[in-house]
Amino acid sequence: MAAVSGGSDSVGLLFLLHGLHTRGDVVLDAVAHLNHQIRPEADADERFCAELATRLKVPFIAAHIDVPARALAEKRSLEVAAREARRAFLTQVADERGANAVATAHTQDDQAETLLLRIARGTGLRGLGGIAPVRDGRIRPLLELCRAELQQELRDRGEPWREDATNADLSNPRNRVRHELLPYLQQHFNPSVVRSLTRLADLARTDDVWMAEAAASAAKQVVTVAAGEVRLDCRALQALPGALARRVVQHALETVSGGAAAGFEDVETVRAVAFGAQPAAQVSGARVEHSAGSVVLIGKGHIAPQKDWFRVDLPIPGTVRVAGTSWQLEAVGPQTRLPGSVWSASNFQVEVDAANVGSHFVVRSRRAGDLFQPLGMSGRKKVQDVFVDRKVNRNDRDSVPIVTDVPGRIVWVAGHVLGAEFRVTEHTNAVIILKLRRI
Amino acid sequence: MAAVSGGSDSVGLLFLLHGLHTRGDVVLDAVAHLNHQIRPEADADERFCAELATRLKVPFIAAHIDVPARALAEKRSLEVAAREARRAFLTQVADERGANAVATAHTQDDQAETLLLRIARGTGLRGLGGIAPVRDGRIRPLLELCRAELQQELRDRGEPWREDATNADLSNPRNRVRHELLPYLQQHFNPSVVRSLTRLADLARTDDVWMAEAAASAAKQVVTVAAGEVRLDCRALQALPGALARRVVQHALETVSGGAAAGFEDVETVRAVAFGAQPAAQVSGARVEHSAGSVVLIGKGHIAPQKDWFRVDLPIPGTVRVAGTSWQLEAVGPQTRLPGSVWSASNFQVEVDAANVGSHFVVRSRRAGDLFQPLGMSGRKKVQDVFVDRKVNRNDRDSVPIVTDVPGRIVWVAGHVLGAEFRVTEHTNAVIILKLRRI
Numbered sequence: 038m039a040a041v042s043g044g045s046d047s048v049g050l051l052f053l054l055h056g057l058h059t060r061g062d063v064v065l066d067a068v069a070h071l072n073h074q075i076r077p078e079a080d081a082d083e084r085f086c087a088e089l090a091t092r093l094k095v096p097f098i099a100a101h102i103d104v105p106a107r108a109l110a111e112k113r114s115l116e117v118a119a120r121e122a123r124r125a126f127l128t129q130v131a132d133e134r135g136a137n138a139v140a141t142a143h144t145q146d147d148q149a150e151t152l153l154l155r156i157a158r159g160t161g162l163r164g165l166g167g168i169a170p171v172r173d174g175r176i177r178p179l180l181e182l183c184r185a186e187l188q189q190e191l192r193d194r195g196e197p198w199r200e201d202a203t204n205a206d207l208s209n210p211r212n213r214v215r216h217e218l219l220p221y222l223q224q225h226f227n228p229s230v231v232r233s234l235t236r237l238a239d240l241a242r243t244d245d246v247w248m249a250e251a252a253a254s255a256a257k258q259v260v261t262v263a264a265g266e267v268r269l270d271c272r273a274l275q276a277l278p279g280a281l282a283r284r285v286v287q288h289a290l291e292t293v294s295g296g297a298a299a300g301f302e303d304v305e306t307v308r309a310v311a312f313g314a315q316p317a318a319q320v321s322g323a324r325v326e327h328s329a330g331s332v333v334l335i336g337k338g339h340i341a342p343q344k345d346w347f348r349v350d351l352p353i354p355g356t357v358r359v360a361g362t363s364w365q366l367e368a369v370g371p372q373t374r375l376p377g378s379v380w381s382a383s384n385f386q387v388e389v390d391a392a393n394v395g396s397h398f399v400v401r402s403r404r405a406g407d408l409f410q411p412l413g414m415s416g417r418k419k420v421q422d423v424f425v426d427r428k429v430n431r432n433d434r435d436s437v438p439i440v441t442d443v444p445g446r447i448v449w450v451a452g453h454v455l456g457a458e459f460r461v462t463e464h465t466n467a468v469i470i471l472k473l474r475r476i
Numbered sequence: 477m478a479a480v481s482g483g484s485d486s487v488g489l490l491f492l493l494h495g496l497h498t499r500g501d502v503v504l505d506a507v508a509h510l511n512h513q514i515r516p517e518a519d520a521d522e523r524f525c526a527e528l529a530t531r532l533k534v535p536f537i538a539a540h541i542d543v544p545a546r547a548l549a550e551k552r553s554l555e556v557a558a559r560e561a562r563r564a565f566l567t568q569v570a571d572e573r574g575a576n577a578v579a580t581a582h583t584q585d586d587q588a589e590t591l592l593l594r595i596a597r598g599t600g601l602r603g604l605g606g607i608a609p610v611r612d613g614r615i616r617p618l619l620e621l622c623r624a625e626l627q628q629e630l631r632d633r634g635e636p637w638r639e640d641a642t643n644a645d646l647s648n649p650r651n652r653v654r655h656e657l658l659p660y661l662q663q664h665f666n667p668s669v670v671r672s673l674t675r676l677a678d679l680a681r682t683d684d685v686w687m688a689e690a691a692a693s694a695a696k697q698v699v700t701v702a703a704g705e706v707r708l709d710c711r712a713l714q715a716l717p718g719a720l721a722r723r724v725v726q727h728a729l730e731t732v733s734g735g736a737a738a739g740f741e742d743v744e745t746v747r748a749v750a751f752g753a754q755p756a757a758q759v760s761g762a763r764v765e766h767s768a769g770s771v772v773l774i775g776k777g778h779i780a781p782q783k784d785w786f787r788v789d790l791p792i793p794g795t796v797r798v799a800g801t802s803w804q805l806e807a808v809g810p811q812t813r814l815p816g817s818v819w820s821a822s823n824f825q826v827e828v829d830a831a832n833v834g835s836h837f838v839v840r841s842r843r844a845g846d847l848f849q850p851l852g853m854s855g856r857k858k859v860q861d862v863f864v865d866r867k868v869n870r871n872d873r874d875s876v877p878i879v880t881d882v883p884g885r886i887v888w889v890a891g892h893v894l895g896a897e898f899r900v901t902e903h904t905n906a907v908i909i910l911k912l913r914r915i
């Protein structure tokens with residue numbers, strides 16, 4: 038599914054995906070458009086998108102949300118309210134249609150702008166990762182392309198797009214970055230600054246993914262989660278290198294505060310209590326106390342589900358140890374399906390159709406809202422419900438490896454259920470064997 | 477030893493160190509001033525510094541170098557030639573006087589400027605670390621202070637400083653950052669942007685130190701160094717997470733090219749050869765070839781000594797495993813020196829005077845030029861010569877842990893020789909015991 042506003046980026050995205058669709062490389066299920074009702078041109082934008090989708094013979098889905106009214110009611114900025122409305126709309130439509138991914142039109146320029154905004158406002162390594170190419174059901178196929186290239190391509194094809202007059206409004210910080218800061222840096226420091234910034238984002242994201250895994254693994258020695266509170270063992274925390282200790286504390290704070298992002302000062306405050314520099318403190322999401330060799334974070338009872346405790350790529354073929362768990366996963370193949378070989382699955386080994394899988398798998402921990410179609414069922418089901426049905430102990434659920442493909446579709450809830458789309462059928466030529474092992 | 481130019485930052489530094497000297501917390505051995513002969517005011521600056529040092533009763537050491545002539549002869553920019561001349565001068569003087577550290581006057585503002593310059597020009601995580609508080613015999617005690625605070629302090633004391641007119645020259649990129657970019661960011665995005673940037677530098681430095689250690693450890697499974705070439709095992713390299721693989725390749729390239737920094741493109745080229753995407757390539761410092769399951773980097777025969785293969789803090793008390801080696805180090809104490817206890821040392825255990833040591837030790841691999849005064853000798857000696865004298869195998873020298881104090885003075889060439897300054901004497905009240913173990 039493609040999210041299309043009518044601007045040059047999203048119109049470029051639509052043509053790209055439509056080309057792939059025509060060649061049979063992807064299925065373009067629908068064009069989704071949210072009419073924010075912010076600008077007088079909003080209805081004309083919607084008509085433009087509707088006509089384009091009709092011409093390309095792709096189903097068009099639009100919704101109207103009075104974002105200005107909602108922003109006023111919720112006392113939020115127009116930008117934040119619009120982003121939130123868009124996010125909810127796209128997730129809902131994708132879910133209803135069973136779309137595997139929503140493609141959005143972020144470009145290299147958007148990435149550079151995001152990085153500069155975050156650097157100017159203050160960020161750590163996590164924020165420097167910028168916009169991820171694939172995350173939470175969103176894919177950004179244009180992240181390696183720049184806006185000028187896209188616009189030239191559309192001009193060459195004679196395809197128009199809609200200009201958004203509010204893009205020139207410098208009171209919006211992103212517009213100020215786009216129209217002032219980036220051109221200034223290009224002129225005085227580095228004509229390729231957009232490329233330099235997007236490369237920094239790529240490097241930071243790679244580094245951060247790996248450190249998050251290492252921290253999750255280290256956390257198992259440090260953190261205990263109990264009703265309404267999280268405990269960190271002070272000695273174990275002190276023994277960690279600073280880079281890991283900060284991340285373990287950050288994750289613990291986010292767990293106890295129900296998922297709200299933890300800032301640098303709060304992390305340092307918790308570490309100060311752990312190091313005995315002060316006996317107790319109040320941070321934004323929790324009360325921090327020193328008690329019997331532990332630092333205790335006491336929240337308001339809303340402990341967040343641990344999200345992405347681990348996340349690691351599994352090459353094909355290849356083997357990974359899942360950090361912080363006792364599991365190892367191996368992908369064997371792709372190999373020709375042997376004549377007479379039938380579909381086989383055990384708790385610890387499954388075969389999947391190689392044609393439905395890309396270059397590698399992603400192995401991650403469960404997330405709230407994880408949804409897929411289990412083999413042998415007609416509709417979609419929550420991973421959470423699979424755990425309940427199969428009586429998986431609540432404390433063990435975070436350790437179950439979820440194997441997905443690159444766009445994020447669930448291939449295997451490892452040790453439990455295979456995703457129906459990946460099953461071996463009579464048309465299967467090559468298979469990949471997934472093996473789960475305790476180590 | 478303090479490096480003093482006469483500007484507000486270095487004059488502030490001098491008064492700070494002189495205050496600590498008067499209280500007996502440090503020994504301020506000398507004021508060093510390099511007359512670059514760039515500006516007409518250079519001689520007046522030197523007289524100003526000389527008078528200040530005389531008034532504070534600190535030895536004054538100056539040198540005159542015709543930097544403009546040197547820049548012309550070496551075809552380098554004035555800034556680069558001046559920096560190089562300053563570096564060589566300070567190292568030489570510190571070495572001649574046996575100073576433990578050279579203090580330079582970098583402030584929080586310098587750190588923020590450095591970060592913005594690097595971000596604008598293109599950098600990865602290593603560059604984001606900015607100016608290190610302690611490195612290679614340099615200490616920067618002002619890195620947490622801002623320039624405005626320092627200047628106010630000097631005004632309050634009625635102490636003048638020298639203004640450098642070239643600071644206003646916007647053709648110098650750093651001045652453009654200082655006078656245009658930083659004020660612009662403060663006005664439009666974040667009044668505390670200096671604080672945000674210095675915090676990012678701190679976080680990036682912590683993260684990078686730890687990842688460099690992990691990469692050094694991982695490299696032991698991947699890299700083989702032989703005469704004129706470095707080999708990386710392709711399978712082992714592919715099995716590493718991207719963050720580690722990049723660092724291992726980067727370090728290998730820097731080893732084969734005699735220490736020249738390896739850029740992003742070169743690292744990616746080597747990885748492309750390792751992944752079989754291309755058979756061979758030429759990068760800036762080396763020829764890259766695929767051969768029998770390895771990627772081979774062939775340089776011009778100047779293999780750099782491995783620098784800081786490992787580097788880790790050793791808390792007091794505390795224990796660290798030295799990544800990439802089979803060594804573990806433990807610091808016990810501080811504890812009262814027992815009556816009748818005599819100075820004792822074995823290859824694997826030494827006692828040091830706790831009064832000469834700060835909050836923690838640093839354990840790192842050897843570096844070219846490492847110099848210290850071994851116990852029982854009157855002068856300074858190269859660590860390299862200790863290894864030769866003691867017949868330490870050439871291949872084992874990189875694995876020997878060098879224990880230093882926080883400013884970088886060598887406490888113990890672990891398993892070999894204690895630094896004379898740290899020995900236990902009749903005046904010692906408390907000792908710290910250092911233990912080396914094979915694991």
